[in-house]
Amino acid sequence: MYRRLLATAAIRGVSTVSSAELAESAGVNAATLRRDLSHLGSFGTPGTGYEVARLLARIDDALAVGRDWPIVIAGAGNLGRALARSRGFTTGGFRVAALVDVDPAQVGSIVNGTRVSHVDELAALVERESITLGVVATPASAAGDVVERLARCGVRSILTFAPTVVTPPDDVLVHHVDLAAELQVLTYYSAHHAPGGRESKASA
Amino acid sequence: MYRRLLATAAIRGVSTVSSAELAESAGVNAATLRRDLSHLGSFGTPGTGYEVARLLARIDDALAVGRDWPIVIAGAGNLGRALARSRGFTTGGFRVAALVDVDPAQVGSIVNGTRVSHVDELAALVERESITLGVVATPASAAGDVVERLARCGVRSILTFAPTVVTPPDDVLVHHVDLAAELQVLTYYSAHHAPGGRESKASA
DNA sequence: CAATGTGAATTCTTTCACAGCC
DNA sequence: GGCTGTGAAAGAATTCACATTG
Numbered sequence: 001m002y003r004r005l006l007a008t009a010a011i012r013g014v015s016t017v018s019s020a021e022l023a024e025s026a027g028v029n030a031a032t033l034r035r036d037l038s039h040l041g042s043f044g045t046p047g048t049g050y051e052v053a054r055l056l057a058r059i060d061d062a063l064a065v066g067r068d069w070p071i072v073i074a075g076a077g078n079l080g081r082a083l084a085r086s087r088g089f090t091t092g093g094f095r096v097a098a099l100v101d102v103d104p105a106q107v108g109s110i111v112n113g114t115r116v117s118h119v120d121e122l123a124a125l126v127e128r129e130s131i132t133l134g135v136v137a138t139p140a141s142a143a144g145d146v147v148e149r150l151a152r153c154g155v156r157s158i159l160t161f162a163p164t165v166v167t168p169p170d171d172v173l174v175h176h177v178d179l180a181a182e183l184q185v186l187t188y189y190s191a192h193h194a195p196g197g198r199e200s201k202a203s204a
Numbered sequence: 205m206y207r208r209l210l211a212t213a214a215i216r217g218v219s220t221v222s223s224a225e226l227a228e229s230a231g232v233n234a235a236t237l238r239r240d241l242s243h244l245g246s247f248g249t250p251g252t253g254y255e256v257a258r259l260l261a262r263i264d265d266a267l268a269v270g271r272d273w274p275i276v277i278a279g280a281g282n283l284g285r286a287l288a289r290s291r292g293f294t295t296g297g298f299r300v301a302a303l304v305d306v307d308p309a310q311v312g313s314i315v316n317g318t319r320v321s322h323v324d325e326l327a328a329l330v331e332r333e334s335i336t337l338g339v340v341a342t343p344a345s346a347a348g349d350v351v352e353r354l355a356r357c358g359v360r361s362i363l364t365f366a367p368t369v370v371t372p373p374d375d376v377l378v379h380h381v382d383l384a385a386e387l388q389v390l391t392y393y394s395a396h397h398a399p400g401g402r403e404s405k406a407s408a
Numbered sequence: 409c410a411a412t413g414t415g416a417a418t419t420c421t422t423t424c425a426c427a428g429c430c
Numbered sequence: 431g432g433c434t435g436t437g438a439a440a441g442a443a444t445t446c447a448c449a450t451t452g
Contacts, residue, residue, distance in 0.1 A: 233422070235424070235425090249429085251429070
């Protein structure tokens with residue numbers, strides 16, 4: 001979130017920002033923000049604030065943004081294709097290097113410049129493209145199998161959108177975005193707090 | 205997450221589950237799980253565990269799942285259309301009641317049974333369909349405006365996928381799913397921890 | 409001055425450990 | 431015997447408040 005705020009500030013030509021200002025836009029306490037940033041080292045100037053470009057560069061460095069990150073998307077259905085075309089997946093170093101599906105009817109079609117391959121070619125693709133990040137956009141029924149296949153090919157970091165809990169091998173990180181759960185956050189607040197508080201999903 | 209695990213257990217015909225078992229599959233401590241569930245009241249039987257169906261019903265009740273939740277999706281691009289067709293958005297009481305876009309070329313097309321309307325019809329649609337939940341799947345540039353429009357129409361809970369930080373009116377809850385940030389979680393771990401730990405995004 | 413970085417205080421969360429119950 | 435629900439302990443995170451610095 002800080003990264004996105006700083007990027008926006010940079011675009012607007014702001015060169016310096018104080019912890020109070022950033023914290024205000026982020027919706028957090030200023031002391032919390034300063035402590036968060038202190039984990040990256042000391043980058044602020046007392047009396048002035050933080051230099052936007054420098055802080056942004058430091059965050060990008062910590063997140064390893066800017067390095068080339070080839071991705072494989074498993075599942076070329078609606079969601080898989082939408083992700084392959086989405087902004088978040090095609091900027092900031094991310095690059096959809098491969099798309100796989102089980103359905104032979106999908107194989108061969110081109111999505112945003114990338115050809116859909118059969119899932120059996122996964123190992124070869126991962127090898128050839130040096131892929132380390134996997135995205136699962138399959139139905140729930142296929143997710144477990146796909147995660148296992150990815151792990152066997154050496155993909156150690158996986159983002160899944162499949163509506164099911166997957167139990168990954170021990171050395172694989174699986175991060176789950178659950179669309180239904182995200183909506184349930186809203187229904188919970190709608191039903192209870194008849195909302196009053198502000199919010200905004202953080203992400204360091 | 206607990207909800208999803210319980211639903212899966214129910215489908216498999218499991219009728220009773222202990223906190224240790226559930227905690228194991230969820231990847232959390234058993235005491236944590238018991239305290240989490242205790243917020244919903246006392247539903248376990250000492251010596252036996254939790255009755256799956258009863259606990260699931262209680263969670264659904266707390267989240268107000270099962271009630272009818274008509275949704276409007278703003279933005280009928282790749283992501284908006286994929287969401288309109290996705291499982292998470294069309295099950296568990298959620299129902300895509302309206303789809304709007306600024307682009308006249310999109311207006312009139314049918315996505316998964318719902319007609320795309322022009323964004324100017326938003327107020328009428330929200331009124332007619334009794335919509336309380338909004339989903340933003342527009343480019344970053346349009347997100348702020350759309351959130352404001354939704355708020356003006358009386359939509360108080362909004363889930364946004366737009367790659368930008370939006371500052372909502374005070375009585376509106378905006379929940380943000382940031383695809384780039386989700387990927388950055390993975391790159392961070394890839395670059396640093398050369399991963400070892402397990403994970404799984406919680407959602408209560 | 410104005411605003412950082414951080415000890416110290418506070419508040420919240422997680423975990424232990426066990427009395428009570430089935 | 432086996433497992434829940436929860437006081438009490440341990441551990442984290444947040445926030446205050448201020449000495450320090452450009």
